[in-house]
Amino acid sequence: MEQTFTIKEKMKQLGIIFVPILVTQLAMFAMSFFDILMTGNYKSDHLAGVAVGSSYWIPISTGISGILLSITPIVAQLIGAQKKKDVSSSVLQGIYVAITLAILIMVIGALTLPTILNRMNLEENVRHVAQYYLISISIGTIPLFIYTVLRSFIDALGKTRTSMFITLLSLPINVILNYLLIYGKLGFPELGGIGSGIASAITYWLILVIAIYIIHKKxxxxxxxxFNSFPRASIKKWKEIILLGLPIGLSIFIETSIFSSVTLFMSKFGTTVIAAHQAALNFTSFIYMIPLSISMALTILVGFEVGAKRYKDAKSYSYIGVGSGITISLVTGILLIILRPQISHMYSNDLAVIELTMKFLLFGAFFQLSDAILAPIQGTLRGYKDVNVTFIMAIISFWIIGLPIGYILANNTSMGPYGFWLGLIIGLAIGAITLAFRLLIVQKRFSLQESEQS
Structure with missing residues (x-):
């Protein structure tokens, strides 16, 4: 990365960092996207099973990965402050933390999963698919978490094209494995939704191997x-990674688990509603990769500028990022409304599922604007290493406001399952507004520091 001086240079730098991140995020998400899409075209009950399994896997995996994303601002600020010798130890300690967390998650899952699923009001085959989908994909937990650390290191250096290259290499393999294992082609067993979990786990291992090779050789x-040496675990470094990463991870967990909780609440409305809800949620989450990628780019750029004590430049990046997110989101929201029928047909051949998916997508279109504001602000705050308020506001806006309103609307009005989506839209809007005020406060504090230094 290089220092920039004009708005044009900053927009170019943001684009250089953002575009590869977006391609990477879309490719990573495409694994889940194709899991849902290809399973939906197999059988509706398998789609429902994968939906339930994903409702547990996604918040846990992204939440824990969020803790490890603390490596990005840590390394970015070290690079900005010209402390390159400290980078290696931070990355290796991050890997140690990743392995520890992965083992912990697998043990807890093994002890609690059967009980949790047995208490849900699910058809027997849906429960079976959900359980073995989760068991299958958990085989990839360790490589996924280690890769998160390595990717955070790569991205913090501004080499986001490398992450893009790694992910794009693995995506076709994931799709091919899905095809072979879901449908039982070329002599492979026909496993349905369970096969998609196995395919994802294999792909996570492949991504890790490629990343290690590139970091060690290029x-x-x-x-x-x-990887030249492996120091002992450092309690001090673990503390830094976890204290910074825990609010990030919990914020992501809260945001993703709220959608998963809605999926579980919707089990009372039947398999068809679950399938349609999951299809609509899957596609709107796919679009969310745009503001999320802007958010990740801002964490890198703002962290780099803050480390170099160029606070005015950090502030400029935040405004450019939020403005870009809003502009893009308006376009995607309009396209989502127009193309709802075509999108719905992608996920299922069941006419009932298609009709419900179209209605859910209409609500999903209104997610876009709040996401476009919320995500870039979160990324900017992480660049400043300001993460605790983001976590607190995530709890308030989603769990204290959004979910209760959604539950009331779904169970006490004629809106039914759509009430949950309206409640989440309200939660997102409140979160976006409150974090905007928090960002202004943080930027004012850093501006005062800059004035005192000069």
């Missing part, structure tokens, strides 16, 4: 000597 990563 420039500029080789100059950091990440």
């Amino acid at each position: 420039r500029p990563f080789i100059h950091f000597g990440i």
Whole structure:
């Protein structure tokens, strides 16, 4: 990364960082996207099973990965402050934390999963698919978490094209494995939704192997000597990673688990509603990769500028990022409304599922504007290493406001399952507004520091 001086240079720098991140996020999400899409075209009950399984896997995996994303601002600020010698130890300690967290999650899952699923009001085959989908995909937990650390290191250096390259290499393999294992082609067993979990786990291992090779053999990563030595675990470094990462991870967990909780609440409305809800949620989450990628780019750029004590530049990046997110989101929201029929037909051949999916997508279109404001602000605050208020506001806006309103609307009005979506839209809007005020406060504090230094 380089220092920028004009708005035009900053927009160019943001684009250089953002575009590869977006391609990477879309490719990573495409694994889940194709899991849902290809399973939906197999059988509706398998789609429902994968939906229930995903409702547990996604918030847990993204939440824990969120803790490990603390490596990005840590490394970005070290690079900005010209402390490159400290980068290797931070990355390796992050890997140690990743392995520890992965093992912990697998043990807890093994002890609690059967009980949780047995208490849900699910058809027997849906429960079976959900359980073995989760068991299958958990095989990829360790490589997924380690790769999150390595990707955070790569991205913090501004080499987001490398992450893009790694992910794009693995995506076709994931789709091919899905095809073979879901439908039982070329002599492979026909496993349905369970096969998609196995395919994803294999893909996570592949991504890790590729990332290790590139970091160990290619420039500029080789100059950091990440794998040249393996120091002992450092309690001090673990504390830094976890204290910074825990609010990030919990914020992501809260945001993703709210959607998963809605999926579980919707089990009372039947398999068809669950399938349609999951299809609509899957596609709107796919679009969410745009503001999320802007958010991740802002964490890198703002962290780099803050580390170099160029606070005015950090502020400029935040405004450019939020403005870009809103503009893009308006376009995607309009397209989503127009193309609802075509999108719905992608996910199922069942006419009842298609009709319900179209209605859910109409609500999903209104997610876009709040997401476009909320995500970039979160990324900017992480660049400043300001993460605790984001976590608190996530709890308030989603769990204290959004979900209760959704539950009331779904169970006490004629809106039915759509009430949950309206409640989430309200929660997103409140979160966006409150974090906008928080960002202004943080930027004012750093501006005062800059004035005192000059």
